[in-house]
Each structure stands twice: as C-alpha cells, then as structure tokens.
Amino acid sequence: MVEKVTSLDVARLAKVSQSAVSRVFSGASASKATIAKVRAAADQLGYRPNTLARAMITGKSRMIGLVVAYLDNQFYPVALERLSNALQAEGYHVLVFMASNATDNVEPIVQELMDYQVEGIVFASVSISSDLTERCASAGIPVVLFNRGQDGLGLSSVTSANIDGGRQVAEFFVAGGHRRIAHIAGWQGSSTGRDRALGFRQGLKAAGVPLLAEIDGMYSREAAQSAARVLMARSDPPDAIFVGNDHMAFAVMDTLRSELGLSVPNDVSVVGYDDVPLASWDAYSLTSVRQPMNRMVEATVDTLLGQIADRDRPAQKVEIAGPLIVRASARIPEGWKT
Amino acid sequence: MVEKVTSLDVARLAKVSQSAVSRVFSGASASKATIAKVRAAADQLGYRPNTLARAMITGKSRMIGLVVAYLDNQFYPVALERLSNALQAEGYHVLVFMASNATDNVEPIVQELMDYQVEGIVFASVSISSDLTERCASAGIPVVLFNRGQDGLGLSSVTSANIDGGRQVAEFFVAGGHRRIAHIAGWQGSSTGRDRALGFRQGLKAAGVPLLAEIDGMYSREAAQSAARVLMARSDPPDAIFVGNDHMAFAVMDTLRSELGLSVPNDVSVVGYDDVPLASWDAYSLTSVRQPMNRMVEATVDTLLGQIADRDRPAQKVEIAGPLIVRASARIPEGWKT
DNA sequence: AACTGATTTGCATTCGTATGCATTAAAGAG
DNA sequence: CTCTTTAATGCATACGAATGCAAATCAGTT
Known part of the structure; x- marks a missing residue:
C-alpha cells in the first residue's frame, strides 16, 4: 500500500547506479542514454525525489x-x-506561523522555524527582539521584515514610504479645506504607525494647520472605534480623520455612520492607509494611500533570496512610494479629480 | 559564523554517546543523571534537534x-x-500552497507537497480529481476536504450542513412575507454551492413558494454583481435574494445600493452564507448562515490526525449545522427578533 | 592503432538523528 | 553476598539522496 519509491529502486529498474539517478534528477551531467533510461524507470515507478533527504545533504530545505x-x-x-x-x-515554499498578538510568543515560533531548517524568514508586521535577530544571524538565516522597519538591528526591511504617505494625506486634507484635522494612528509601537503619524504631522505643520488630536488606534477595530467616539464627542470635533490603516478606517466609518449618524465625507472626511481590496468596495469607497503590494513582495523576495545566495550581503532597507487613491470617503479638493 | 550544532557535539561535551542525546530529546528512557548532563550541554551549545533529519528516520515530517x-x-x-x-x-506545522483559480494546477501542487513528505493534506474549497485522490491514497497520505464535499472518491470531508442552511434561509424569507425570491448561487461545480441551492429550493417548495430565478455566481464578485443586475432588470424583480456566500453577498449589496440605488432590506432582502467577520460590520450588517468555524476546524484536525495515527481508519464525512445569524440586511419576520 | 583528453559512471561516504541489539550497570530477591 | 530482573547506555546501522574521487568509457587526434 504505502509504496515508498527511492532512487535505489529506480536505479535497479533502470540498471544504473543510484548516483546516476540522483544526477539525472538534480540536473548534473549524464548521457542522453542514461537520462532516458532513468526517466523511463522513474515514470514507471512514480518516483519523485524526497525533498527532505535532499535537504539533509545539500543543507538547503x-x-x-x-x-x-x-x-x-x-x-x-x-x-x-x-x-x-x-x-x-x-x-521555495512557505511554512506559515501565526504570531497571534502576543509579542512574547514569537520567540518559540522562530525556534521552531529554525528547527525546520528554513532558509530564510519573513516577518510580516511582527517585530523581533535584538536577541532573536542575533540568533537568526548566528544561525545564518536571513531575515526580512515586511511592512515594518526596525532600527538598530541591522535587519533588511521592505515598507512603503510611510512618512511620505502620511504627508500626502495631510496635503490632501488641507487642499480640501479641512482645518479641524485628527489622526487615529497606527500602533505607535510599530515603525509604520509612527512614520505615518510623523509624516502626517510634518505635512500639517508645513501647511500651518494644527493637529487637533491624535489617538493610538493600536491597529485594532475596537481601539479605533473608541478613538472615533472620543474625537467626535469633543466640543470641536474634527471634520477630517486620517486613520493609520484601512482595517481601522472601516471600523471608524462604521462608527461614524451607523452609531453617530454622521455622513462620510459630508460631516467627516476619512482617509486610510493600505488600499486593500475592500477599500474599493462601494460600501466604504475609502480614500487610501496605496501600499504597492506587488513591488513590496518583489523586493522582499529579491532581498531574501539575495541574502540566501550570498550569505554576507549587507542588509538593505527598501522603501517604496505609493500614491493616494482618491475615492469617496473624503472631500475631494478642486483640481484633484480628473 | 554558521555554527551547526549536532547531537554529536552535545554528546562529546556531555561525555555521553550520541544515542543518549537522541534519547533525551526524543523522550525515550534515560537516567536522571544523563538527562541533566545532556540538557546542560545542549543549553550551553544552543542545540536543537534537526527536524528534517528526524523526519528522515521516523518518516514523520x-x-x-x-x-x-x-x-x-x-x-x-x-x-x-x-x-x-x-x-x-x-x-504540526502548515506548508501553504495557493491553488489560484485554475483547477488544473492543483496537481503539480500536490506533487510538490508529497515531495516534502507532508503527513496529510487539507484542501480548503478545492476539488481534486479521483486520479489525485488515488495517488495520495497509495502514498498513504490522508486527505481532508475542508468546506467542500466530494462524492464517489472515499474522501473525508468537513462541511457545514449546507442543505439545512439553505432551507433555513428559505423559511426565513417566507416567514418574512417574501414571495418573489431569487438565488445567486455558489459555484455549481462545488458541493457547497449545490447543496445550499438544493436546500433553498427544498425549503421554498415545502412552503409552496416558487423560486423566481437562480443564477450561478461562481463565488466571484463580478459574476455575482452581474447576476444581481440581471435579476433586478426583470419586469418582476425579486424582493429577496439568497446569495451563496458572504463574499458574493457583499458584492450584491454594493450593486443594489450604490449602483441601483435600492435600499437593503426595504427594497430587497439579502442573506449570505458563512458569517465572516465582515458580515457583522455595520456597513453590511449581513444576515447570514454561520459556518461554525471552530468546530469545523476541530473536526478537520481530529479527522486528519486520526487518519495519520491509524492509517486505515475509514474516511468520514463530518457535517456541522450552523444557525442563521439575523442582522439588518433582510426583513425580519415577526417573532424572530427577541 | 595507440594515445590524450573529455565525459560518464559507479563506489563509497556524508548529512543528523533514531533505533535494534548487545552490553553493562543498577536494583531487587533470596 | 550471589543470582536474577530491569533499566540504562553505547555501538552500529539506517533513512534517501548528493557528491568527491577514481575507474571506465567515449571521442578525437595523429
């Protein structure tokens, strides 16, 4: 029933050595004749090389x-x-691990990943300690942070141009005539959250418009919604809110419209960040700064595979600018709409 | 730099044999004394067993x-x-593969999975050929279909009670006084799509209400939206639409509200299937049949691990009933709202 | 036909861990 | 204190494929 076909079985059937079979499947040199014989025998037996065994000897999983x-x-x-x-x-193939919330459980996860001899690790919006960075480095495992930067540790990272993105939103609001502007920020423990907020403040400052208020939304729906309630309960509520990512922006829009009975964008303009597919759906039609996903992924893969191929290539921080995608959730300044 | 620590290194430092180290880490019998020595040495060197090597010999990846x-x-x-x-x-850990759309590229994917010596495979809403089923079986790899059933091939599957769910929606519509009822179905090439439609039709028939129309939405936003347009362009447009899953239901609501300027549920009631988190967000507030995710996952894991532990355990088809979650996207019959 | 150089091929070993078997140490019985 | 039983340990081998090395085959040259 459980017929394990090994290279040796193929070798016997094809009347060649096991090495020959190995060479045929690893692309090493072999004569036309052997290649044909081995292929035929392999097909007949349904042989496929065992990736794990291969990984053992080559050291590449x-x-x-x-x-x-x-x-x-x-x-x-x-x-x-x-x-x-x-x-x-x-x-390459992807071994997925969830780092559900808690920062402290990322360490055992990385250990397990290393036990599996992964050749590289991508952290998507997960921060890691310098200790862990050190361990990956000394194990020779390249690491790339996706959508999160981290200073100090010499780690490669790929992000969008978050500061610039924040600034674009500020300029958009100001151009739209907004003067009571607030920010429900991305988690301030993350570089993305900080940078977007920083750029936004810089943009407002450059325009001479004060920031009415800023609350950390922790990248959570609940936190963002209560932030929205706090903002709108002020005596001088904002007429424009930049929300640190789309996920929170949807929550904010829900609260503004359903709970507070406000109109977006007539009463309040809302802008998000990421431009996820849902942002373009009519229920939200969210104006948002696009994170150029394709290029970010491309850069991540390039960086990672580059470091795998050349172990001591220096870390690189890639930052990719993305445009503001204008939709209906925020007042559109004159001349922005073509 | 790249310091590979093996069980042999630990053995040398702890002054025991490599076998002893292996036994300590695989939980086999060993004296308190050796366990302590080995643990100490391992900690000092930062040793962790190589999962791949372990998988080689045990046959369990x-x-x-x-x-x-x-x-x-x-x-x-x-x-x-x-x-x-x-x-x-x-x-266990998860090796993820994307079967993006095309059914024909699922075959090489499964091959690659088998090359990695996975101990089992979960297909989430992916159908597989009997040929492929056969290959997995003969390779001794248990397979579980998640959220999709398939007749004929003796495969384990875990789904919600789709027929029953469809019937619930029919009863809900009828109780709500709807008489012009349509269905934008899940892909009819899938068991889930067929069963939900079947249950829905049965429910309507039992109530003596005709089905106005049924269109295959292919589980795609675009197809669902054009189906909605077709339905509403009729001379006798439906006043209630059951959509084969939430993902399509959102698209349908977008089209009804933004494009056609209709009110949900005043002009048209919409009910979906899945009860994804987004369904509860205020922008949609979608009435939907819940798929009891936790229990479905539990059943999937149980089934899979059960078959791994006991290779010739018979396949089982698990079906878990889920309730209709009533929200605001469909007219609520008297007495349903507590 | 004999010799040189270039390919092929097979042999033997290796990766890191687990495990059957034989051996030794410890523990219990009398 | 000896004999038996049980637990602990080490030795050697196995898992399945890749690869350095040497032997063998082939092609090309004169």
Missing part, C-alpha cells in the same frame, strides 16, 4: 518561514498569497 | 499541507489561522 500577526486585516492574506506565489515561482 | 484557493474571501484567512493554530498545538 527550500522552505521559507513566514510569520504573520494580523490575518483579519485583509492586507495580510493578500500579502501571504503574493509572497507564497512569488516564492513558489522560485522553487 | 510533522508537516501538513494546506491548499487554499480563494484568499480574498475572508472566510479562508480565518480558516487558515485557526487551522494553523490548532495544528501547531498538536505539534
């Missing part, structure tokens, strides 16, 4: 670890899909 | 292959997360 935190944010499933496909195209 | 098709439907990221966590808790 052709597996990449992917650690993801927020799978309820539509951005990450999409990223996962693209990353998986891109890596598959390069002959 | 502790990896499960997961094949997913639609990652833009929120149901699947959630399923992925739950499955991954549940399997992690059992010491």
Whole structure:
C-alpha cells in the first residue's frame, strides 16, 4: 500500500547506479542514454525525489518561514498569497506561523522555524527582539521584515514610504479645506504607525494647520472605534480623520455612520492607509494611500533570496512610494479629480 | 559564523554517546543523571534537534499541507489561522500552497507537497480529481476536504450542513412575507454551492413558494454583481435574494445600493452564507448562515490526525449545522427578533 | 592503432538523528 | 553476598539522496 519509491529502486529498474539517478534528477551531467533510461524507470515507478533527504545533504530545505500577526486585516492574506506565489515561482515554499498578538510568543515560533531548517524568514508586521535577530544571524538565516522597519538591528526591511504617505494625506486634507484635522494612528509601537503619524504631522505643520488630536488606534477595530467616539464627542470635533490603516478606517466609518449618524465625507472626511481590496468596495469607497503590494513582495523576495545566495550581503532597507487613491470617503479638493 | 550544532557535539561535551542525546530529546528512557548532563550541554551549545533529519528516520515530517484557493474571501484567512493554530498545538506545522483559480494546477501542487513528505493534506474549497485522490491514497497520505464535499472518491470531508442552511434561509424569507425570491448561487461545480441551492429550493417548495430565478455566481464578485443586475432588470424583480456566500453577498449589496440605488432590506432582502467577520460590520450588517468555524476546524484536525495515527481508519464525512445569524440586511419576520 | 583528453559512471561516504541489539550497570530477591 | 530482573547506555546501522574521487568509457587526434 504505502509504496515508498527511492532512487535505489529506480536505479535497479533502470540498471544504473543510484548516483546516476540522483544526477539525472538534480540536473548534473549524464548521457542522453542514461537520462532516458532513468526517466523511463522513474515514470514507471512514480518516483519523485524526497525533498527532505535532499535537504539533509545539500543543507538547503527550500522552505521559507513566514510569520504573520494580523490575518483579519485583509492586507495580510493578500500579502501571504503574493509572497507564497512569488516564492513558489522560485522553487521555495512557505511554512506559515501565526504570531497571534502576543509579542512574547514569537520567540518559540522562530525556534521552531529554525528547527525546520528554513532558509530564510519573513516577518510580516511582527517585530523581533535584538536577541532573536542575533540568533537568526548566528544561525545564518536571513531575515526580512515586511511592512515594518526596525532600527538598530541591522535587519533588511521592505515598507512603503510611510512618512511620505502620511504627508500626502495631510496635503490632501488641507487642499480640501479641512482645518479641524485628527489622526487615529497606527500602533505607535510599530515603525509604520509612527512614520505615518510623523509624516502626517510634518505635512500639517508645513501647511500651518494644527493637529487637533491624535489617538493610538493600536491597529485594532475596537481601539479605533473608541478613538472615533472620543474625537467626535469633543466640543470641536474634527471634520477630517486620517486613520493609520484601512482595517481601522472601516471600523471608524462604521462608527461614524451607523452609531453617530454622521455622513462620510459630508460631516467627516476619512482617509486610510493600505488600499486593500475592500477599500474599493462601494460600501466604504475609502480614500487610501496605496501600499504597492506587488513591488513590496518583489523586493522582499529579491532581498531574501539575495541574502540566501550570498550569505554576507549587507542588509538593505527598501522603501517604496505609493500614491493616494482618491475615492469617496473624503472631500475631494478642486483640481484633484480628473 | 554558521555554527551547526549536532547531537554529536552535545554528546562529546556531555561525555555521553550520541544515542543518549537522541534519547533525551526524543523522550525515550534515560537516567536522571544523563538527562541533566545532556540538557546542560545542549543549553550551553544552543542545540536543537534537526527536524528534517528526524523526519528522515521516523518518516514523520510533522508537516501538513494546506491548499487554499480563494484568499480574498475572508472566510479562508480565518480558516487558515485557526487551522494553523490548532495544528501547531498538536505539534504540526502548515506548508501553504495557493491553488489560484485554475483547477488544473492543483496537481503539480500536490506533487510538490508529497515531495516534502507532508503527513496529510487539507484542501480548503478545492476539488481534486479521483486520479489525485488515488495517488495520495497509495502514498498513504490522508486527505481532508475542508468546506467542500466530494462524492464517489472515499474522501473525508468537513462541511457545514449546507442543505439545512439553505432551507433555513428559505423559511426565513417566507416567514418574512417574501414571495418573489431569487438565488445567486455558489459555484455549481462545488458541493457547497449545490447543496445550499438544493436546500433553498427544498425549503421554498415545502412552503409552496416558487423560486423566481437562480443564477450561478461562481463565488466571484463580478459574476455575482452581474447576476444581481440581471435579476433586478426583470419586469418582476425579486424582493429577496439568497446569495451563496458572504463574499458574493457583499458584492450584491454594493450593486443594489450604490449602483441601483435600492435600499437593503426595504427594497430587497439579502442573506449570505458563512458569517465572516465582515458580515457583522455595520456597513453590511449581513444576515447570514454561520459556518461554525471552530468546530469545523476541530473536526478537520481530529479527522486528519486520526487518519495519520491509524492509517486505515475509514474516511468520514463530518457535517456541522450552523444557525442563521439575523442582522439588518433582510426583513425580519415577526417573532424572530427577541 | 595507440594515445590524450573529455565525459560518464559507479563506489563509497556524508548529512543528523533514531533505533535494534548487545552490553553493562543498577536494583531487587533470596 | 550471589543470582536474577530491569533499566540504562553505547555501538552500529539506517533513512534517501548528493557528491568527491577514481575507474571506465567515449571521442578525437595523429
């Protein structure tokens, strides 16, 4: 029933040595004749090389670890899909680990990944300690942070131009005539959250418009919604809110419209960040700064595979600018709409 | 730099044999004394067993292959997360493969999975050929279909009670006084799509209400939206539409409200299937049949691990009933709202 | 036909861990 | 204190494929 076909079986049937079979399947040199014989025998037996055994000897498992935190944010499933496909195209495969929330359970996860001899690790919006960075480095495992940067530790990272993105939103609001502007920020423990907020403040400052208020939305629906309630309960409520990512922006729009009975964008303009597919759906039609997913994935794969191929290639921080996608959730300044 | 620590290194430092080290880490019998020595030496060197080498000899890779098709439907990221966590808790890990759309590329994917020596495979909403089923069987790899059934091939599957769910919706519509009822069905090439439609038609028939029209929405936003347009362009447009899953239902609501300027549920009631998180967001507030994700995942893991532990355990088809979650997208019959 | 150089091929070993078997140490019985 | 039983340990081998090395085959040259 459970017929394990090994290279030796193929060798016997094809009347060649096991080495010959190995060479045929690993693309090493072999004569036309043997290749034909081996192929025929392999097909007959349904032989396929055992990736694990191959990994043992070559030291290359052709597996990449992917650690993801927020799978309820539509951005990450999409990223996962693209990353998986891109890596598959390069002959790598993805071992997925969930780092559900708690930062402290990322350590055992990385250990397990290393036990599986992954050749590299992608952290999607997960921060890691310098200790862990050190361990990966000394194990010779390249690491790339996706959609999150981290200073100090010499780690490669791929992000969008978050500061610039924040600034674009500020300019958009100001151009739209908004003067009571608030920010429900991405988690301030993350570089993306900080950078978007920083750029936004810079943009407002440059325009001479004060920031009415800023609340950390923690990348959570609940936190964002209560932030929205706090903001709108003020005596001088904002007429424009920049929300740190789309996932929170949807929550904010829900609260503004259903709970507070306000109109978006007539009463309040809302802008998000990420431009996930859902942002374009009519129920939200969210104006948002696009994270150029394809190029981010491309850069991630390039960086990772580059470091795998050349172990002591220096870490690189890639930052990719994305445009503001204008939809209906925020007042559109004159001249922005073509 | 790349310091590979093997059990032999630990053995030397602890002054015991390599076997002793192996036994300590695989939980086999060993004296208190050696356990202590080995543990100490291992900690000092930072040793961890190589999962791949271990897999080679035991034949158990502790990896499960997961094949997913639609990652833009929120149901699947959630399923992925739950499955991954549940399997992690059992010491297994998930190798993810995308079966993006095309049915014919699922075959090479399964081959690759088998090359990695996965111990079992979960197909999430992916159908497989009898040929492929045969190959997995003869390779001794248990297979579970998640959220899809398939007749004929003796495959285990875990689904919700789709026929029953469809019937519930029919009864709900009828109780709500609807008489012009249509169905934008899930892909009729899938058991879930067929069963939901079947149950829905049965329910209507039992109530003596005719089905106005039924169109296959193919589980795609675009197809569902054009189906909605077709339905509403009739001279006798429906006043209630059962949509084969939430993902399509959102698209239908977008079209009804934004494009056709209709009110949901005043002009048309809409009910979906899955009860994904997004269904509860205020922008949609979609009435939907819940798929009991937790129990489905639990059943999937149980079935899979059961078959792994006991290779010739017969396949089982698990079907779990889920309730209709009543929200605001459909007219609520008297007495349903408590 | 004999010799040189280039390919092929097979042999033997290796990767890191688990495990059957034989051996030794410890523990219990009398 | 000896004999038996049980537990602990080490030795050697196995898992399945890749690869350095040497032997063998082939092609090409004169």
